[in-house]
Amino acid sequence: MGRTGRKRKSKKLSGEDGLYKVVRDTETIELMQWLTRNGWKKEVTLYPTEFSTTGRGLMTKTALKKGDILVKIPFHLLITAHTVCKSEIYDYLDKNVKYDGHEILAFYLVWERHLNKDSFWYPYINTLPQQLSTPLFWSKEPVNLPKFISEEIEGSRNSMKESHNHFLNHIVCKQKVCDHCKLALDEIFNEKDFIWAWCIVNTRAIYIPPEKDLHNISNSLALAPFLDLFNHVPSAQVEAMLIPTENSYQVKTLVPVSKYDQVFIEYGAHSNLKLLIDYGFTVPNNQHDAIALSLDDIYEVIKQVAQVSRVNMSQEKYKFLKQHNLMKKPCLTREGLCWKAMSIVFILTSEITNIKLLESKVYSSLYTPDEINAINTVGAILVQNKIDEFKKHVALFVPTEDDQNAVLAYLKECLDLLSECLEKCK
Numbered sequence: 001m002g003r004t005g006r007k008r009k010s011k012k013l014s015g016e017d018g019l020y021k022v023v024r025d026t027e028t029i030e031l032m033q034w035l036t037r038n039g040w041k042k043e044v045t046l047y048p049t050e051f052s053t054t055g056r057g058l059m060t061k062t063a064l065k066k067g068d069i070l071v072k073i074p075f076h077l078l079i080t081a082h083t084v085c086k087s088e089i090y091d092y093l094d095k096n097v098k099y100d101g102h103e104i105l106a107f108y109l110v111w112e113r114h115l116n117k118d119s120f121w122y123p124y125i126n127t128l129p130q131q132l133s134t135p136l137f138w139s140k141e142p143v144n145l146p147k148f149i150s151e152e153i154e155g156s157r158n159s160m161k162e163s164h165n166h167f168l169n170h171i172v173c174k175q176k177v178c179d180h181c182k183l184a185l186d187e188i189f190n191e192k193d194f195i196w197a198w199c200i201v202n203t204r205a206i207y208i209p210p211e212k213d214l215h216n217i218s219n220s221l222a223l224a225p226f227l228d229l230f231n232h233v234p235s236a237q238v239e240a241m242l243i244p245t246e247n248s249y250q251v252k253t254l255v256p257v258s259k260y261d262q263v264f265i266e267y268g269a270h271s272n273l274k275l276l277i278d279y280g281f282t283v284p285n286n287q288h289d290a291i292a293l294s295l296d297d298i299y300e301v302i303k304q305v306a307q308v309s310r311v312n313m314s315q316e317k318y319k320f321l322k323q324h325n326l327m328k329k330p331c332l333t334r335e336g337l338c339w340k341a342m343s344i345v346f347i348l349t350s351e352i353t354n355i356k357l358l359e360s361k362v363y364s365s366l367y368t369p370d371e372i373n374a375i376n377t378v379g380a381i382l383v384q385n386k387i388d389e390f391k392k393h394v395a396l397f398v399p400t401e402d403d404q405n406a407v408l409a410y411l412k413e414c415l416d417l418l419s420e421c422l423e424k425c426k
């Protein structure tokens with residue numbers, strides 16, 4: 001979240017999104033002036049505002065109609081791989097190597113941030129949060145972080161480290177001293193600053209169609225000043241696109257928004273686990289959420305309820321599950337067992353050995369009442385086991401800093417999802 005200094009006094013107001021306060025700090029005012037000086041025009045009156053529910057976001061001062069353009073950012077105010085290729089720092093990269101859009105933007109951001117007021121982007125960079133709430137920014141480990149979450153964080157940390165090493169390995173003349181600060185390039189591109197930039201790109205970049213003529217960069221990302229102040233809700237309905245004839249990137253609302261409400265966009269169909277790891281927050285009742293199951297979870301429960309159903313795993317059935325990709329990501333959702341989980345339970349409990357018949361049942365989902373009963377019996381125990389597991393996680397988890405409370409919020413959301421799922425198995 002933006003923790004910039006020198007706040008001016010401003011009134012606290014309240015609305016749909018709880019308490020809010022329009023941000024009127026010097027940095028934000030300078031950002032708006034810089035955008036205007038460089039050809040940006042307001043489409044509607046959106047104000048950077050601090051909301052008690054989400055932190056800084058954008059509030060509309062007027063009622064918005066369906067189809068209103070929320071924001072239009074001229075191309076030349078987007079930071080893209082093209083911007084990087086035109087910069088002096090690009091000369092110091094080995095051009096025989098491939099770079100991806102995420103890492104090249106992070107690399108550029110580290111450079112421009114270090115230039116401070118000498119950077120064209122200074123008014124933008126100056127409003128970026130210095131401290132992020134994402135797990136890569138935690139300074140202390142929480143106590144009893146569930147293993148599946150720590151594995152995801154590890155994955156994210158490894159990608160960031162890989163990108164950083166990739167760059168360090170391909171900066172030609174690392175010892176070159178910068179004219180601006182007299183530091184060597186490998187000191188400027190230190191891991192701490194790279195983590196910040198990598199997370200800024202991860203949490204704020206937008207997708208654009210891949211730019212042409214960038215033979216060594218796979219690129220479809222851009223940083224978009226001001227536009228990146230929109231917060232996310234899964235239910236937001238907006239349309240975002242490049243408008244080549246107007247040399248701009250625009251976002252349009254597909255629904256009306258009331259005066260003084262926060263205007264949201266949707267970052268993608270992200271689960272709460274993805275939001276937690278990549279963005280450092282979760283949303284309530286996220287329809288994209290699911291709790292992962294393993295084949296072992298399902299197998300164990302079927303063994304437990306052997307009096308209800310027997311485990312009927314033959315070589316052919318195993319081959320069938322594999323061939324049809326059914327073991328990949330079975331899960332529990334608010335709607336009950338997902339189709340893959342239902343199919344596995346059915347296949348492992350059914351007496352049917354004819355694979356063709358199993359296939360037609362699984363793909364049509366035309367089960368008899370007894371078969372549904374058997375699936376639900378196993379399903380309810382599977383869900384209850386997960387509820388017990390997540391209750392333990394909640395009881396044992398101890399945050400050691402504020403941002404880690406997002407983990408608790410996530411685990412509680414999982415428990416809500418599981419209780420809805422249990423209802424569907426009854």
Ligand SMILES: C[S@@+](CC[C@H](N)C(=O)[O-])C[C@H]1O[C@@H](n2cnc3c(N)ncnc32)[C@H](O)[C@@H]1O
Nearest residue numbers: 001002054056203204228229230231232279281
């Ligand atoms: C693109 S930025 C949005 C602007 C950002 N809030 C700011 O102050 O600069 C994405 C970050 O905003 C925050 N965010 C976005 N949507 C949110 C939400 N619904 N609830 C809480 N935080 C949210 C998260 O910290 C996320 O990493």
